[in-house]
Amino acid sequence: MEIIYHPKFKETSYASDPAAEQGRIGCIIEELEDEERLNFFKPSPASASDLKRVHTVEHLRNIRERREKTYRMGALAAGASLRAAGSAFQGTPTFAVIRPPGHHASPDSCWGFCYFNNMAVAIESLREAGKVDTAFIMDFDLHTGDGNINCLGNDPDITIMNPRSEERKDYMKEVESRLEREKSYDIVGVSAGFDEHVEDWGGKLMTEDYLRLGRILKKFSEEKCRGRRFALLEGGYNHDVLGKNVRAFVRGFSD
Numbered sequence: 001m002e003i004i005y006h007p008k009f010k011e012t013s014y015a016s017d018p019a020a021e022q023g024r025i026g027c028i029i030e031e032l033e034d035e036e037r038l039n040f041f042k043p044s045p046a047s048a049s050d051l052k053r054v055h056t057v058e059h060l061r062n063i064r065e066r067r068e069k070t071y072r073m074g075a076l077a078a079g080a081s082l083r084a085a086g087s088a089f090q091g092t093p094t095f096a097v098i099r100p101p102g103h104h105a106s107p108d109s110c111w112g113f114c115y116f117n118n119m120a121v122a123i124e125s126l127r128e129a130g131k132v133d134t135a136f137i138m139d140f141d142l143h144t145g146d147g148n149i150n151c152l153g154n155d156p157d158i159t160i161m162n163p164r165s166e167e168r169k170d171y172m173k174e175v176e177s178r179l180e181r182e183k184s185y186d187i188v189g190v191s192a193g194f195d196e197h198v199e200d201w202g203g204k205l206m207t208e209d210y211l212r213l214g215r216i217l218k219k220f221s222e223e224k225c226r227g228r229r230f231a232l233l234e235g236g237y238n239h240d241v242l243g244k245n246v247r248a249f250v251r252g253f254s255d
């Protein structure tokens with residue numbers, strides 16, 4: 001399995017919000033460096049034309065002119081997502097340790113610590129190249145990815161799932177029974193937010209649940225789309241548990 005990561009993601013000066021906090025990326029990388037059978041790959045930034053497949057020219061201009069550092073970090077996160085999806089298409093599962101996150105970024109607006117929609121940039125690039133037509137997006141972040149929905153949700157070839165069970169005991173059942181009913185897709189993309197953890201904002205899932213989510217999505221991708229799967233970091237804000245939650249997911253998701 002490939003981990004897409006650039007040391008620049010440790011820099012905090014691109015924004016001042018919980019996603020940009022000091023130590024957040026480091027706690028993930030420390031855990032993953034201990035894990036066996038992971039190959040780290042350093043991405044390049046997405047180009048303006050990659051971003052324009054999803055965002056309006058005005059949105060890009062607004063961010064570039066008002067927040068230059070944020071634009072550069074956002075383009076690097078989107079570039080990492082392109083690489084994650086590209087490797088997944090070739091058959092290597094991937095996890096991109098990136099920030100800023102992307103699932104609250106819409107074509108012409110953004111909020112929630114997001115600027116560019118990493119998932120949509122990745123999917124639309126594969127679609128424009130004629131590599132995939134259909135995609136299943138699993139967004140297990142605490143918050144609904146309104147940006148994913150606004151960028152991709154109106155397309156009949158794309159299905160987005162945000163699990164909504166209020167109780168932990170129902171959550172995996174909801175995911176499993178939904179995936180059992182799903183048809184085949186060309187690729188599975190995961191908006192992997194870890195803020196639903198019992199010690200994070202959502203107060204619901206245990207670390208072992210992320211291992212299970214990883215396994216379920218691995219199995220789904222192997223059964224329904226030739227194993228093509230990638231995941232992009234979204235939320236997750238308690239640095240005491242974020243690293244081990246990502247590690248648990250990666251362990252379940254890997255080949």
Ligand SMILES: [Zn+2]
Pocket residue numbers: 141142143193195234235236
């Ligand atoms: Zn979130």
